Amino acid sequence: MSEYKLSIIIPTFNLENEIDNAFNSIKSQTIGFENIEVIFVDDNSTDNTLAKLNNYSHQFSNVKVLTTDKNSGYAGKPRNIGIQNATADYILFLDGDDELLLNTCEVLYDKIQFYNTDMVIAGHINVYSNGVCQHYPPLLHDNETSFKNTINPQLLNVNPAISAKLFNKFLLTKNNIIFPENIPGEDLIFLLETIINSRNILTLNNFYAYYRNLDNHSVTLNLSNDYFYGLIRAYILVCDLFEKYNIKNNIQEIVLHNHLSFFTERVIKVYFSDDFEDTDLKEIFSSDLFNELSNKDIFKDNYNFKLYFERMKNGDYNNRDLLNNIYQNFDFDSEIISDLKYVKQEISKLTIKPNKINEDNAYLRIINKKLYEENEKLKHELDEIKSSKLWKLKNKF
Template identity: 30%
Template structure:
């Protein structure tokens, strides 16, 4: 019987899989004592040709294959079904481990009668650059035995599945969800249910950091995946209420990460608003008490504490304005969009976008020859900016019907406190439209005065809600 099983999902790693497998077959424990379960996640490259060479040479390497790409989480689940030993661990196929890792870890997990062992990891870069310290990285200088995860709040951030060895008593908690960040919930649940955790500072897992790694490019799928992971953590709070503060600390860190992404990367405004809405839908467990607990245990690590505290106080646009645009972090897109309604309303499929250089007076021309049965048009003069706009002319002799400005279309100019300003234009089967307009970005003073009014309105509504709550009886009926 094997002493340890290792599950390795494989997808698009032909550049790295050889070094990964070398670090496993050269373990001091002996490859004959290690069951290596390779899960071919329908990889389109030559990774499996390399794996098959190793499998031919080492009988303890077995291969199972997914008919279609299922992702890392489902691949781990499939690999777990093939495990025959009492202990299991995981390795990402582009990473590698030190030679004594498994022998040293098995000796310690058995002698200490622990059912979960965690060990150190380091970033590895081909270019030799040193990575900054990560809050998700263990920072113990000595070996530690932990009997209750609750007493070590910093463990909540150590959510990777690959630097851990699990005894079979924990196998039932190793159910990875089909989402981008599949490790987080599983890590927390195993930490909670482990009778004893051994932290081993003597061996190292090397986590490869490379420029073409999928985790280096932050897109909306990262935000969607991390908010989905927060949703899973919220479910665990209901399941394990005694660990609410520990789990919420991880949620706070993830929210801080997402706010950093929103500030540091280029986004369209509709993506930013979607991100804020997603965050607001999953952050109901964060309280001031939770934030204080976080700061006591992980001081000086939050970049956007004020943003986290205010996340659910405002609607999405007001929050985005206060959080990002008032802080001069805006990356305004001088991009105008013309949406064409051909009977199916305004949608992204029937749209013309034009990048332009913003000036005192702007003239944009849109070719509409490819559109049939035009009913109306929607003109968005800019994305991602609070603005004042005056349309000087729309030819051929077209009429502006309405706008989503604060003052309608009858003023000398339109004042937009939305990040997606728009005009509805009456049009019937025209081949071309030319729009001449003036546009200026609202300055901080103008914005502040506008949002003071909006804040007062929000505060009034909140006060009304509180008064209504006080007047209601136990079953919600007015007294």
């Protein structure tokens, strides 16, 4: 039996200026620092991060420092190494540039023990460098919600922010659940497989577990070619996971619709970025990888999904109306209808519609860009006409 109540796994890469804040938030936990096993897994940092971690381990016997053999680029591999070396019964993940709230470990540990659940899910707070804070509860329910049937669209759509969840290690090892490596979106795959294999799950809808520190100029975090290819790989893995566990088609469609909506918003955002060429998007959507995603059975048998992929391949990136149409045509069963009605009622109570102005502005910019491109095309055709011999002959005098 472990001497620790929980293990906290922290992947690091070049975080010498941020890691102290993360570590101090762990040392300050009300559960008692001595009850926590801290496992740092450094992904071949090139700054002084590793030196700082080694200093922590020399000062505190409950701090382990491990390293990868070479930089993996994403958190999946370091986290898997952490799981292999964790000795406590429960595991919490934390990114090295984020911070736990003061009583996070105590609340999550007490809840998972008291209710004997496989996982406890809390909310998180995005904190931007300009001081803006965004609160993300796991569900729009009051207080706590217990789920015995975990194949539930609400749970499968919970924000994948991994540091807001406490996991039963036995569940992970028994089902050989690990993070996909070398891709972004590894949190999503790990979380979905954990939810599917859980006996029961508790959501703490009024409790926040950690601060996620974000730069105002970063949007999840770097919208590059590799980021989009990585998301596509992640969505392929989601489809494979659903096929493996025979998840009902209507639930698959709900979850995948939400992820494609997220994906589409990111595409629209970069469409107007000065640092991202339209040719890059065309290359992404003509790639074998995107074609592999579009050929998944769950999409091939649904006309609206098929149309979505065709439009993206043809350079028509604003598919909000089509995505809404897909939502309206879902085949809901009674349990899902009840869940979604509750969520829609809660959303309707909100007086402020987040990002509505930004979304409308992005839509107008798409229209403006299309009109500009059409105008340029017409100008080019007119120039060709003017350069023809017939035009010159008719306009000689």
